[in-house]
Amino acid sequence: MIAEIFTASTYGVDAFIVRTEVHVENGVFFFSIVGLPDSAVKESRERTISAIKNSMFHFPIKRYTVNLAPADVKKEGSGFDLPIAIGMLSETSQLFSKKIKEFLFIGELSLDGKLRPVPGILPIALEARRNGFKGIVLPQENASEAAIVGDVEVYPFEKLTDVVDFLQDERSFTPFKVDVKAMFEKEQNYHFDFADVKGQAEVKRAMEIAAAGSHNIILIGLPGSGKTMLAKRLPTILPPLTLDEALETTKIHSIAGLLPSGSSIISIRPFRSPHHTASDVSLVGGGPNAKPGEISFAHNGVLFLDELTEFKKNVLEVMRQPLEDRVVTISRSKLTVQYPCNFMLVAAMNPTPAGSQKETAMYSDPEVQKFLSKISGPILDRIDLHIHVNPVKYQELSSKAEGERSEQIRGRVIRARELQLKRFKGRKGLFANSNMSGKEIREFCAIDSACEELMKNAITRLGLSARAYDRILKVSRTIADLEGTKKLNTAHISEAIQYRSLDRTGWL
Ligand SMILES: Nc1ncnc2c1ncn2[C@@H]1O[C@H](COP(=O)(O)OP(=O)(O)O)[C@@H](O)[C@H]1O
Ligand SMILES: [Mg+2]
CATH class of the missing domain: 3.30.230.10 (Ribosomal Protein S5; domain 2)
Known part of the structure; x- marks a missing residue:
């Protein structure tokens, strides 16, 4: 027997x-x-x-x-x-x-x-x-x-x-x-809120746009200006996880034995912040047991790459394909495993090289050029918004006035996302403005001659690169969606242009 x-x-x-x-x-x-x-x-x-x-x-x-x-x-x-x-x-x-x-x-x-x-x-x-x-x-x-x-x-x-x-x-x-539903709903609260961030109205606005269109962003600012504080709060303004998304994310954490003790379901969007010394295996996954990496632990949430310029170039290079495909394929002898990795990327960096005395920098400055060239081109190519974070003023910091709460911002983000889902209905893999390909941009981001003129000026006078063109249109689409407007106008375009500072040849 x-x-x-x-x-x-x-x-x-x-x-x-x-x-x-x-x-x-x-x-x-x-x-x-x-x-x-x-x-x-x-x-x-x-x-x-x-x-x-x-x-x-x-x-x-x-x-x-x-x-x-x-x-x-x-x-x-x-x-x-x-x-x-x-x-x-x-x-x-x-x-x-x-x-x-x-x-x-x-x-x-x-x-x-x-x-x-x-x-x-x-x-x-x-x-x-x-x-x-x-x-x-x-x-x-x-x-x-x-x-x-x-x-x-x-x-x-x-x-x-x-x-x-x-x-x-x-x-x-x-x-x-x-009681899965009760457990899931009980734990759907974040421990921090956008209201904790004093001042920074422009930065918050840019982050709302990023959340609304699922655009990857980079925060540029001096140490202590609040970049980490802001990045951590991005998940709080994204639409709440659905139960299906929660199960997908929990599965990845489960197989890696990463579920925090006492919790059996991940009910809030993950925020992962790998250190810049992280290896490519710990970032994208792999190794002898073909384990998932940080990009998969961030699935349905936010991946924060702090001090982007300090990451090794080859480590950033391996993220290129997964960023595009939203799934990472890991091969080990004979077998191939796939882990989903659909995350929003938030990067942060200093505006000047470490040790530099300059408070602001010229993009054309060779020292700065060398510094910026450290960031992998393909990664920068997938970032739609460049946001400058200046340290908050003392009066604002000491003010008792509470900022807007994450819940209110999230309400607007959800409405903008609903418009996008409706627009992209039936199109596979397309769920937010940031995913639009060139063809879809032509279809959904048509502009009139006034907008055209503005774009031409931006490209020629500000010295924006051609790759900025499509990104400006996508971000404009999100700005219009937040407003609930169908047709793009010059106000949408000019706001979007502001978020392309790393493409300029002038002041950084
Ligand atoms: N706008 C702000 N409102 C409230 N506190 C702030 C603000 N900006 C910075 N801080 C405080 O400064 C600290 C350092 O900010 P941090 O996010 O670590 O800066 P960075 O990542 O840019 O170096 C925060 O933990 C917070 O206490
Ligand atoms: Mg920081």
């Missing part, structure tokens, strides 16, 4: 069902795990043997063969301990249960038989539901993450003996449940 226990493993942001086959026969002691196990899976042998002994079960000296099927896909992690132990107990006639086939088992075992949490439970629970399993048996710490999925019963346990009691109906157990 062969015991057959179902479990699952993750692959990219998804999971697949794994059949754990355990065969025991008489003979000299032997224990082998086959089916492309990684080192954590191989160590299962030591953990399960010890856990079985310390849970007061017998461990007969026999020949044990464990096969993880499908055998041609690499298996990772320590979650196979529980299914292997269950298989060993039933093959050695210490566990009799008809329920085994209806459930999916996952969890690491400690040497004394306790169940320990494993990453990736959300995609695994989704896969259990998809395959029609009645339920999933897992460690307590993983319970609420699995219960989010619904339509699949969740039985969390503290130790191996409890699992056996459950399977043999020694005691009665009730499935673990969470």
Whole structure:
């Protein structure tokens, strides 16, 4: 006889069902795990043997063969301990249960038989539901993450003996449940607000435009001018996450074991701020286990690259394709995984090179040119708004007057986004003005001769580059959407022109 226990493993942001086959026969002691196990899976042998002994079960000296099927896909992690132990107990006639086939088992075992949490439970629970399993048996710490999925019963346990009691109906157990909607809504609050930022009316306006059209932005200002403070508040004015978006983002954090303890669903837009010394692997993902990187942890949220000029050029280069495609493809031997990475990029930089005495700089200054050339061209090419942040004046800082709250700004952003969704309905991959391609720009950003004249002047007199042209039109479209106006006018265009300072040849 062969015991057959179902479990699952993750692959990219998804999971697949794994059949754990355990065969025991008489003979000299032997224990082998086959089916492309990684080192954590191989160590299962030591953990399960010890856990079985310390849970007061017998461990007969026999020949044990464990096969993880499908055998041609690499298996990772320590979650196979529980299914292997269950298989060993039933093959050695210490566990009799008809329920085994209806459930999916996952969890690491400690040497004394306790169940320990494993990453990736959300995609695994989704896969259990998809395959029609009645339920999933897992460690307590993983319970609420699995219960989010619904339509699949969740039985969390503290130790191996409890699992056996459950399977043999020694005691009665009730499935673990969470009220996903209530949990999701309760946690949809940010800890900070745009009202905390004093003054800075122009900067806030520019950030509202960025949020409304999903435009990437760069904040240019001296240290202490409030760039980080402002960037952190961008998620608070974006439309609230939908439950689907929340699940997508949670899946990525789940497989990386990054969900904060006590929370099982990410209900606010993520804000990720990798340091400028970050490697390309930690930024875009990869490595031996093809893990997701910061750009995927920022999925449906904001990626903040502070001190953009300090990032290594090759690190920024690898972001180019994912920025365009909103998905990153990672290849490792034989297999390819894809992680979504649809984020808004906020970059920040000093206007002058570190150590420079100048408070403002001429773009034509060779020192400044060299400094700016450090920013990767392809990255700069994907940034629609350049926003200058001057330090807030003392009177404004000391003023008691409260600024506008994020909620009010968000209301306007949501209305502008609704207009865009309506306009782009039925067009795949197009959901905000920033995503428009050249063809769509011609279609939706038609301008009259007065606007044309203004653009011509901007390009010739201000020395704006040609690449600025399309970006100005896209941002103008968003400005008009915020206003609820169909046709672009010169006021929209001239405001958008202001946000292209890095293209100028004059003062930075
Ligand atoms: N407009 C402002 N309103 C209130 N506090 C501000 C403002 N600008 C800056 N600060 C204060 O100055 C600190 C430094 O700002 P920070 O965002 O770190 O600047 P930067 O990132 O540009 O170096 C903030 O934590 C905040 O306390
Ligand atoms: Mg800062």
